[in-house]
Amino acid sequence: xxxxxxxxxxxxxxxxxxxxxxxxxxxxxxxxxxxxxxxxxxxxxxxxxxxxxxxxxxxxxxxxxxxxxxxxxxxxxxxxxxxxxxxxxxxxxxxxxxxxxxxxxxxxxxxxxxxxxxxxxxxxxxxxxxxxxxxxxxxxxxxxxxxxxxxxxxxxxxxxxxxxxxxxxxxxxxxxxxxxxxxxxx
Amino acid sequence: xxxxxxxxxxxxxxxxxxxxxxxxxxxxxxxxxxxxxxxxxxxxxxxxxxxxxxxxxxxxxxxxxxxxxxxxxxxxxxxxxxxxxxxxxxxxxxxxxxxxxxxxxxxxxxxxxxxxxxxxxxxxxxxxxxxxxxxxxxxxxxxxxxxxxxxxxxxxxxxxxxxxxxxxxxxxxxxxxxxxxxxxxx
Numbered sequence: 001x002x003x004x005x006x007x008x009x010x011x012x013x014x015x016x017x018x019x020x021x022x023x024x025x026x027x028x029x030x031x032x033x034x035x036x037x038x039x040x041x042x043x044x045x046x047x048x049x050x051x052x053x054x055x056x057x058x059x060x061x062x063x064x065x066x067x068x069x070x071x072x073x074x075x076x077x078x079x080x081x082x083x084x085x086x087x088x089x090x091x092x093x094x095x096x097x098x099x100x101x102x103x104x105x106x107x108x109x110x111x112x113x114x115x116x117x118x119x120x121x122x123x124x125x126x127x128x129x130x131x132x133x134x135x136x137x138x139x140x141x142x143x144x145x146x147x148x149x150x151x152x153x154x155x156x157x158x159x160x161x162x163x164x165x166x167x168x169x170x171x172x173x174x175x176x177x178x179x180x181x182x183x184x185x186x
Numbered sequence: 187x188x189x190x191x192x193x194x195x196x197x198x199x200x201x202x203x204x205x206x207x208x209x210x211x212x213x214x215x216x217x218x219x220x221x222x223x224x225x226x227x228x229x230x231x232x233x234x235x236x237x238x239x240x241x242x243x244x245x246x247x248x249x250x251x252x253x254x255x256x257x258x259x260x261x262x263x264x265x266x267x268x269x270x271x272x273x274x275x276x277x278x279x280x281x282x283x284x285x286x287x288x289x290x291x292x293x294x295x296x297x298x299x300x301x302x303x304x305x306x307x308x309x310x311x312x313x314x315x316x317x318x319x320x321x322x323x324x325x326x327x328x329x330x331x332x333x334x335x336x337x338x339x340x341x342x343x344x345x346x347x348x349x350x351x352x353x354x355x356x357x358x359x360x361x362x363x364x365x366x367x368x369x370x371x372x
């Protein structure tokens with residue numbers, strides 16, 4: 001990350017269920033840990049956990065507090081420094097606004113998906129784009145992935161992560177880790 | 187995976203605690219899911235979950251059964267096809283023996299670590315080695331990583347996954363996903 005201008009967002013709304021209907025999903029606290037640790041490893045500036053549900057936002061804040069101000073952080077300082085990257089927002093628009101204000105730069109939004117999206121680019125091509133001074137936010141969906149209506153609003157779409165076969169069911173924790181590695185080292 | 191000859195092993199003993207003392211760790215079922223899904227994505231032939239503790243081995247078998255023969259697999263066939271890769275073994279030696287018998291080939295053992303190991307090679311170099319017909323097993327440690335005594339017995343050591351900074355505290359789920367991606371696509 002040349003300019004310290006990459007952010008990650010994890011959406012719990014609008015995402016899809018297995019029937020590809022738009023839903024809101026429940027928070028999975030291990031997503032927060034794993035993606036924060038990968039974000040910290042690969043030099044991400046901030047990691048937004050986005051949920052419109054107040055009780056879920058409260059839970060996210062409790063987890064963050066435990067590890068950044070509570071006993072967790074004392075026992076495990078490396079976990080503390082990862083979870084300090086997390087901010088909680090109610091909507092994707094709020095997150096983009098927060099990112100915009102933090103660096104006072106335009107925000108480029110980047111959708112990820114397990115499916116091929118029209119006009120998608122390989123993750124490694126993002127590295128060049130990050131040389132600009134704009135802020136960039138890499139967006140992940142929980143459950144069965146980002147809703148199409150959200151993907152359609154994004155400026156850039158990334159190619160899915162694939163192996164030698166057709167199987168494309170990585171966890172969002174794995175997918176976020178691999179995308180960040182590809183952008184940084186790929 | 188040219189020859190369908192790559193395996194993954196996740197060890198719960200001998201691993202290290204935060205003080206770098208050798209311990210046995212508890213099973214984390216989400217490790218099974220995430221690493222099985224990444225293994226399935228990247229063409230891994232088998233994923234060994236290794237624990238010497240009988241109650242932990244029973245728990246692992248219950249999870250596998252739920253998703254491969256039970257309701258879980260009916261609801262989520264893609265999860266079924268991932269968890270079908272998992273075999274449970276009591277010791278690393280047992281796993282190596284199982285791998286040896288399955289393909290009737292010698293087994294090359296490959297240690298991973300978050301720390302630099304003497305003589306370690308980049309993950310991408312493994313791709314060439316996989317062109318041989320030997321079976322290869324990529325070994326991960328839970329808790330604070332593989333115990334040195336185990337690493338010392340391995341034939342190959344891999345360089346740690348790093349980003350732009352010093353932070354090296356990825357989850358084992360993230361690390362396994364990234365290593366498999368680097369070996370396959372890196």
